Amino acid sequence: MSNNAKKICSIFFGATVLAISSLAHAQKDLDRQEAAKAITESEAFRRCDKGTCIWAIYTGRWNLIADHWASTAAHPQPDNLKGSPVGYWLYTNGYLQLLPNDLLTLSDKGRIAAKDWKHVTAPGREAETSQTNYEGWDIPLATKSFVVITGVFKGWRMGVQFAEVNYLWSYALTPLGSELFKTERLPSNKKKAGGWIAPAELTGIEPNKTFSGKATFVLHREGWRLNPDCKTVDACD
Secondary structure, eight states: OOHHHHHHHHHHHHHHHHHHHHHHHHTOOOOHHHHHHHHHHSHHHHOOOBTTTEEEEEEEEHHHHGGGGTOOOSSOOGGGGGGSHHHHHHHHTTSEEEETTTEEEEOHHHHHHGGGSEEEEETTEEOSSOOSSEEEEEEEOEEEEEEEEEEEEEEEETTEEEEEEEEEEEEEEOHHHHHHTTOSOEEOOOGGGTTEEOHHHHHOOOTTOEEEEEEEEEEETTEEEEOTTOOSSOOOO
């Protein structure tokens, strides 16, 4: 066989191997268990807004925190705490206490529970030590829980193979959240609520309901990867 013939055969052989490899890569199945794990561990899935999964309250000297309780009162009284429905519930259930020197602080019960709370000094900034005069607390009421994948749709866009994964998720209450949801009503400034509101309506958390979600995966050489921002392929619409 001549050198030219050998070169031609080599080229065709290499092209055939590449084609077979590309076909196998393109047909690689999306592992649903791995997809569910990637979705559950993603920042986008774990994120849950304040006022829903997380409730923020402030403790300390009243003149420094009154605004955070939607109060203009010069001195703290139990009714002054109703501007924060969850905060008022924490007070009436013994997690907070009012001291004679115009301090709103954690009780012994509250300090035990606060081990599961995030101590903050400003939004998104965790405090290192207790300040006493001004403290913020992010209190977790629920987390998002993955339920099941309901369907997978594969396609190509812009030369990239993607998979749209549809799934169901639900809210999982924390122990404190479960205790809160046993309460039928909380104070509310909404006129239609008549001055009171149910925890589910206040937070938007419905523990016995499932919600639909969608995630996009893109096939790379190393396998399927979650593409939360859809920067690689416009497949999120």
